[in-house]
Amino acid sequence: TSSAISGELAEAVNTEVAVITPPPVYSQIQVINEDKEFSNNVNAYLQKVDLLSAGLNYHLISVFGSQSTGKSTLLNALFGTTFDVMDETKRRQTTKGIWMSRAKQDRILVMDVEGTDGRERGEDQDFERKAALFALATSEVLIVNIWEHQVGLYQGANMGLLKTVFEVNLSLFSSPNKSLLLFVIRDHIGVTPLDNLAATLTADLERIWDSLIKPNHLLDSKITDFFSLQFTALPHKILQPQPFSKAVNAIGHRFELKHDENYVFDKSYHRNVPADGWSIYAQNVWEQIELNKDLDLPTQQVLVARFRCEEIAAQAWERFENDVNPVEGMSGLVAGLGDIIGPARTTALEIYDSQASRYTPKVYEVKKKELVAKIDTKLAQIYSHYISILHKIALQKFNSSVASELGKPHYTFLDSIQTAKSETLDTFVEAATEAQIAGTLLSFESELQSLTYDIEEAVSRLRALEAKKLGTRITRRVTSDLDDKFPKIYKTPSEDLWDRIVLTFRDVLVKSLANFEVEKDGVVTYDLGLGGTAAEVVIEIDQIKMEAWKVLYRKMREFSKPDSVLIRLREHFEDSFKYDDKDIPRVWKPSDDISEIYSASLKSAMLLLPLFATARLANGETVFPDPEVVPALERDEEIDIEQFPILLSESQKLPIQSDLKRIADSMYVDAKRSTIQSIRQ
Ligand code: GDP
Ligand code: MG
CATH class of the missing domain: 3.40.50.300 (P-loop containing nucleotide triphosphate hydrolases)
Incomplete structure (x- = not known):
C-alpha cells in the first residue's frame, strides 16, 4: 500500500540523514x-x-x-x-x-x-x-x-x-x-x-x-x-x-x-x-x-601527578625561557620590558595551570610553587640586570647633562646640579617602574639608592672642581692685591715690616672671603654657593686659605730675591750716603768726614739684611701660616713649610753683603775722588 511505501520512504530519508553524519x-x-x-x-x-x-x-x-x-x-x-x-x-x-x-x-x-x-x-x-x-x-x-x-x-x-x-x-x-x-x-x-x-x-x-x-x-x-x-x-x-x-x-x-x-x-x-x-x-x-x-593506587596517582606536573612545568618553563630569551642579553634600554616579561610569566603559568591543575592538588601546588619560584628568580635576574643598565645610562645622562649645564655662560652651580639630578632620577624611576610586573617582588629600591649615591659622589667631585675654580679666582685676586700693596711696604723697611705685611695679607684674605660669609646666630660660617655639608665647606674654605698662604709664601720669596734685596740695600745705602738729613744730595767738601758717613750708611744698610732674610714680627716671632692650613701646606710639594719664614740662607746672604760692600766702596771712592777734583779745580 501507498502508506506502507510512504512509511518506507520516510525511513529511507531518516536513514539518509543518519548516513550523512555516520558515527x-x-x-x-x-x-x-x-x-x-x-x-x-x-x-x-x-x-x-x-x-x-x-x-x-x-x-x-x-x-x-x-x-x-x-x-x-x-x-x-x-x-x-x-x-x-x-x-x-x-x-x-x-x-x-x-x-x-x-x-x-x-x-x-x-x-x-x-x-x-x-x-x-x-x-x-x-x-x-x-x-x-x-x-x-x-x-x-x-x-x-x-x-x-x-x-x-x-x-x-x-x-x-x-x-x-x-x-x-x-x-x-x-x-x-x-x-x-x-x-x-x-x-x-x-x-x-x-x-x-x-x-x-x-x-x-x-x-x-x-x-x-x-x-x-x-x-x-x-x-x-x-x-x-x-x-x-x-x-x-x-x-x-x-x-x-x-x-x-x-x-x-x-x-x-x-x-x-x-x-x-x-x-x-x-x-x-x-x-x-x-x-x-x-x-x-x-x-x-x-x-x-x-x-597502591593512591600512591600511583601521586607518582603520576608528580611525573606529569614536572613534565608540564618543564614545558611551561621552556616556553618562558623562549619568551624571555630575546631580552636576556640586552645591553641598552628596552621599551616596554614589563610588557615582554610580564606576559611571559603569565603564559607559562597558564600553560602549567591548564594541564597540571587536573592532578592531585597537593602535587600540583608544590610543583607550581617551584615553577613560580624558578620563574621569579629568573625574572629578578633579568630585572636586576636591566635596572643596572638603567643605572649606567642614568649616570651617563647625569654627567652629560651637568656638563652641558655647566658649559653655559651664566650658570648657578646648585640649580644646574639639582635640575640634572632630579631629571636623572625621574627618568630612572620611570623606566624601572615601567619594567616591573604586578604581583611579583621586583624592586628597584636598592638600585635607586646606589644610583643616588653615585650621583652624590659625582656631585661631590663636581663641587670640588667648582670650589677649585672659585679658589683660583680668589687666589688671582689675592695675588694682584698683594702685588699692589707689598712694594709700598717694602719701600719703608722697618722693624715692623712683617707685621705690616702679615696684616695686609690677612686684610686681603678676609676681604676676598667676605662675599661668602654668612652669619647665623652670631656664628660666622661660609657658603660658597656650591651646597655640600658644613664639613665639606670648611675643607673648601681651608683650601682657598691655603692657596692664599701659598701666594704669600711665593710673594715673600719674590720680594726677597737676592737681587731685589741687594737693590734695596744699595738704595738704602745711597739714600743715607748720598743725601743729607734734609734729603738734599751731598756735594762732598774736603771738610766732610766721608769715612764716617760711609761707615754709618753701610752699617745701617747691612742691618736691613736680616729683615729681608727672615720674616720675623716685631715681637720676635717668625711669620707662620695659621694652624688650619698647615696640614694642607705640609702636603704641598712646592712648599717647605719648615722654611716658611726663611727667605735667604746664610750662603745667599754673603754675596749680598760683599756685593753691597763693593758697591758702597766704589761710591766711597767716587766721593773721595770728587773732593780731590774740586780741590784741583
Ligand atoms: P570473545 O572472544 O568473547 O571476544 O568472543 P567473540 O566476540 O570473538 O565471539 C566469539 C564467537 O561467538 C564468534 O564466533 C561469534 O560469532 C559468536 N557470538 C557472538 N555473539 C554471540 C551471541 O550473542 N550468542 C552466541 N551464541 N554466539 C555469539
Ligand atoms: Mg574478543
Missing part, C-alpha cells in the same frame, strides 16, 4: 601485547583520537568474561569499535593482549581483553587475573559478560574471576573507590525474567564477598560499598539478530544519556588520572601487577 570509527591500539609489554604509543594514540588533552573529561570501560563468549562482538556493536572477533569459519584465535579503542559515544575509551579459552594452563589463568586487575585499576565501568546458562553456577569460570577481582579491589583501594559492574547476560531466552537472574547473581556475589578474607577495618563492609551493580540481558545474536541489535541500542543509551535512569557513569568511579597522564599511570600499574607487587 566516527576509530582505530585501536594494543596497550599490552602478547608478551605482556606495555605499549609506548598510548599517548600518540590518545592524541590521534583527540583525547590526550581531555583532562579528566573522558571515561574508561573494560570488559570481563570467558573467551569466546561474544565480548568483542558486544563491544563492537555497543561502541562502534572494531575489535577482532573470532572468525566462525576458521575458529582462529584472535591476538592475545589488552586492546583499547575510542568509542563512538562521547569521550569514551573501551578496553577489550583477549585471552585463551582454556583454564587448564596456569599461564593463561595468570594473564586473565592480571588483565582483570589492570581493568579494575583503570576503569570506571566493568562489563561482565556471562551466558545465561552460567547464572547460578557458583563454580562457573566468571565467578572465580570475580572473586579475584573483589579480593584485589580490597587491597587496591584502602578506602572505597567505587566501580560499576555491568552484567550482560548473553543468549537470554526470556523464560527466566531478568530480575530473577539478577537476584541470583546478586546473591552469588554477596556470598563471594562474605567469603573473602578482609582487613580488619573492612570486616563489616558490603559489596555495594565498593561496587555498584547493574544487570541487563541480550538475546542470541545469531538466532535473534533484530531483537539483539535493539537491545544493544538500549544498552548504548546508558553510556550516552545522562538522564537515563541507568546512566553508567558517576564521578566517584573516575580514577582521576588526566588523559595526558593515563599512559604513565597505566604503565606503572601494569608494571606493579607484572612484578606481582601490591598495588
Whole structure:
C-alpha cells in the first residue's frame, strides 16, 4: 500500500540523514601485547583520537568474561569499535593482549581483553587475573559478560574471576573507590525474567564477598560499598539478530544519556588520572601487577601527578625561557620590558595551570610553587640586570647633562646640579617602574639608592672642581692685591715690616672671603654657593686659605730675591750716603768726614739684611701660616713649610753683603775722588 511505501520512504530519508553524519570509527591500539609489554604509543594514540588533552573529561570501560563468549562482538556493536572477533569459519584465535579503542559515544575509551579459552594452563589463568586487575585499576565501568546458562553456577569460570577481582579491589583501594559492574547476560531466552537472574547473581556475589578474607577495618563492609551493580540481558545474536541489535541500542543509551535512569557513569568511579597522564599511570600499574607487587593506587596517582606536573612545568618553563630569551642579553634600554616579561610569566603559568591543575592538588601546588619560584628568580635576574643598565645610562645622562649645564655662560652651580639630578632620577624611576610586573617582588629600591649615591659622589667631585675654580679666582685676586700693596711696604723697611705685611695679607684674605660669609646666630660660617655639608665647606674654605698662604709664601720669596734685596740695600745705602738729613744730595767738601758717613750708611744698610732674610714680627716671632692650613701646606710639594719664614740662607746672604760692600766702596771712592777734583779745580 501507498502508506506502507510512504512509511518506507520516510525511513529511507531518516536513514539518509543518519548516513550523512555516520558515527566516527576509530582505530585501536594494543596497550599490552602478547608478551605482556606495555605499549609506548598510548599517548600518540590518545592524541590521534583527540583525547590526550581531555583532562579528566573522558571515561574508561573494560570488559570481563570467558573467551569466546561474544565480548568483542558486544563491544563492537555497543561502541562502534572494531575489535577482532573470532572468525566462525576458521575458529582462529584472535591476538592475545589488552586492546583499547575510542568509542563512538562521547569521550569514551573501551578496553577489550583477549585471552585463551582454556583454564587448564596456569599461564593463561595468570594473564586473565592480571588483565582483570589492570581493568579494575583503570576503569570506571566493568562489563561482565556471562551466558545465561552460567547464572547460578557458583563454580562457573566468571565467578572465580570475580572473586579475584573483589579480593584485589580490597587491597587496591584502602578506602572505597567505587566501580560499576555491568552484567550482560548473553543468549537470554526470556523464560527466566531478568530480575530473577539478577537476584541470583546478586546473591552469588554477596556470598563471594562474605567469603573473602578482609582487613580488619573492612570486616563489616558490603559489596555495594565498593561496587555498584547493574544487570541487563541480550538475546542470541545469531538466532535473534533484530531483537539483539535493539537491545544493544538500549544498552548504548546508558553510556550516552545522562538522564537515563541507568546512566553508567558517576564521578566517584573516575580514577582521576588526566588523559595526558593515563599512559604513565597505566604503565606503572601494569608494571606493579607484572612484578606481582601490591598495588597502591593512591600512591600511583601521586607518582603520576608528580611525573606529569614536572613534565608540564618543564614545558611551561621552556616556553618562558623562549619568551624571555630575546631580552636576556640586552645591553641598552628596552621599551616596554614589563610588557615582554610580564606576559611571559603569565603564559607559562597558564600553560602549567591548564594541564597540571587536573592532578592531585597537593602535587600540583608544590610543583607550581617551584615553577613560580624558578620563574621569579629568573625574572629578578633579568630585572636586576636591566635596572643596572638603567643605572649606567642614568649616570651617563647625569654627567652629560651637568656638563652641558655647566658649559653655559651664566650658570648657578646648585640649580644646574639639582635640575640634572632630579631629571636623572625621574627618568630612572620611570623606566624601572615601567619594567616591573604586578604581583611579583621586583624592586628597584636598592638600585635607586646606589644610583643616588653615585650621583652624590659625582656631585661631590663636581663641587670640588667648582670650589677649585672659585679658589683660583680668589687666589688671582689675592695675588694682584698683594702685588699692589707689598712694594709700598717694602719701600719703608722697618722693624715692623712683617707685621705690616702679615696684616695686609690677612686684610686681603678676609676681604676676598667676605662675599661668602654668612652669619647665623652670631656664628660666622661660609657658603660658597656650591651646597655640600658644613664639613665639606670648611675643607673648601681651608683650601682657598691655603692657596692664599701659598701666594704669600711665593710673594715673600719674590720680594726677597737676592737681587731685589741687594737693590734695596744699595738704595738704602745711597739714600743715607748720598743725601743729607734734609734729603738734599751731598756735594762732598774736603771738610766732610766721608769715612764716617760711609761707615754709618753701610752699617745701617747691612742691618736691613736680616729683615729681608727672615720674616720675623716685631715681637720676635717668625711669620707662620695659621694652624688650619698647615696640614694642607705640609702636603704641598712646592712648599717647605719648615722654611716658611726663611727667605735667604746664610750662603745667599754673603754675596749680598760683599756685593753691597763693593758697591758702597766704589761710591766711597767716587766721593773721595770728587773732593780731590774740586780741590784741583
Ligand atoms: P570473545 O572472544 O568473547 O571476544 O568472543 P567473540 O566476540 O570473538 O565471539 C566469539 C564467537 O561467538 C564468534 O564466533 C561469534 O560469532 C559468536 N557470538 C557472538 N555473539 C554471540 C551471541 O550473542 N550468542 C552466541 N551464541 N554466539 C555469539
Ligand atoms: Mg574478543
